[in-house]
Amino acid sequence: MKKVLFFIPNLMHGGAEKVLVNLVNNLDRNKYDIIVQTIFDEGVNKKYLKKDIKYKYIFKKIFRGSTTxxxxxxxxxxxxxxxxEKYDIAVSYLEGPTARIISxxxxxxxKKISWIHIELNxxxxxxxxxxxxKEAKKGYESYDKIICVSNTVKQIFEDVSGIKENVEVLYNTNETEDIIEKSKEKVEDIEFDKNTINICSVGKVIEKKGYYRLAQIHKKLIDEGLKHNIYIIGIGEDEYRIKKYLKENNLEDTYHLIGFRDNPYKYxxxxxxxxxxxxxxxxxxxxTxxxxxxxxxxxxxxxxxxxxxxxxxxxxxVVENNKEGIYKxxxxxxxxxxxLDYYKEKAIERGSFFSKEKTVKAVEYMIDSL
Known part of the structure; x- marks a missing residue:
């Protein structure tokens, strides 16, 4: 049985943290002794780890200046x-400090694995x-395998780092059956207007998610008489700026920041x-x-x-990455x-491609090949 460490800064409400929990919960316990270790013992996703996953942390709370x-x-x-401790396989599941430490x-x-979740442009x-x-390149070169979550992430990593060996793409693991089951639950805190189009998004309310520019686009569409509601599920430091804009433009009844939800799928x-x-x-x-x-x-x-x-x-x-593209x-x-109805059918068709079984098997095959 291989002793496998997954190392990540914390288990807060980000996408990488969520898919790590999905992955370790579904890896074969007969083949792997799995340990999840965080730098900081914080995060909503911690409670979703299955009880037979060993969990440990280094510091109880996040503190300023830790990266430095x-x-x-x-x-x-x-x-x-x-x-x-010594592990058969040590995985840094995010870029940054964990990648440096595992290197x-x-x-x-x-064996060492580094997971890259973002475009390191x-x-x-x-x-x-x-x-x-120089130190980063040396650190990443020391890894036996570098896993990128998409072909674009892989291409950019290779171009910037110059590292071409042992770099591959593996898609994130999602609890597909669980997602579908939870999506059928009733929504009781919001009454969706059935006479208009309801749009949603899920993510941290931070600048890179583009929710401020989405509010500006929303205003333009509303001004043109195109009625619709937008619901943002998440929390983050950009909330104040967006709320200020909504208030100034009388959009509080149609653009809703509803906060974090344990089950976003039903929305x-x-x-x-x-x-x-x-x-x-x-x-x-x-x-996904x-x-x-x-x-x-x-x-x-x-x-x-x-x-x-x-x-x-x-x-x-898929639209151009600017306000005009999103608006159009x-x-x-x-x-x-x-x-819209056509794309609903196509969404269901495409969703089946990212089944939990396929993605977990691909990761297990990669681990076993090391």
Missing amino acids: LFKLCSPKFLYKYLIK GCPYEDS DEKLLSTGFRSF IDKCDLFVCSSYREGFSTAV ESLVVGTPVITTLCSGAQELLGYNNEYGL GIKKLLDDREL
Whole structure:
């Protein structure tokens, strides 16, 4: 039985944290002794770990300056004093500090895997958590396997790092059956207007998710007489700015920031359209989940979008990553209910491609091949 460590900063409400929990919960316990370790013992996703998954942490709370502090010590020192144990396979499940720490694993017969979830578009981004680009490149070169969540993420990583060996793509694991079951639950805290189009999105309410520009697009469409509601499920530091804009423009009755929800799927299911307005994504968990639920999707052109929806909009609309692109895409679907119904059918068809069984088997095959 292989002893496998999955190392991540925390288990908060992000997409990577969620799909890690999905993955470890479904790996074969007869083949792997699984340990999840976090730097900080925080996050809503911790409670979803199955009871037979060993969990441990280094620090109880997140503290300021931790990233800088970690850079003061060498990767080998950090591994020795923070990870301590020897594993058959040590996985850094995010870029940044965990990638640097695992790169310092001193055991020659331990295999190391680094998971890349975002577009590391330049040397500065690729060096996040490391002292320099030179150190980052050396650190990533020490890994036996680098896993990227989409072909775009892989291509960008290879171009920026210059590393071409042992880099492959594996799609994120989603609890597909569980998602479908939860999507059928009743929504009791919101009364959706059945006489208009209801649009939703799920994600951290931070700048990169594009919810502020989505509010501006919403205003333009409302001003043109195209009635619709938008519901944003999530929390984050961009809430104040968006709420201020909504108040100033009398949009509080049609653009709703409803906060974090344990079960976002029942809201996605009751809406007519899911929108991903992000400036950047790795491989959107929320878009994948929407396809599984069977809700039509419109997304900006960012990493993974065309892999999810097709290179010719076969399974949903991929639009230019700017306000005009999002505006035109939403307007097109608000104006054409037949097209919206068509994409509902295509969403269901595409969702089956990302079944839990397929993605878990692919990861197990990769681990067994090391």
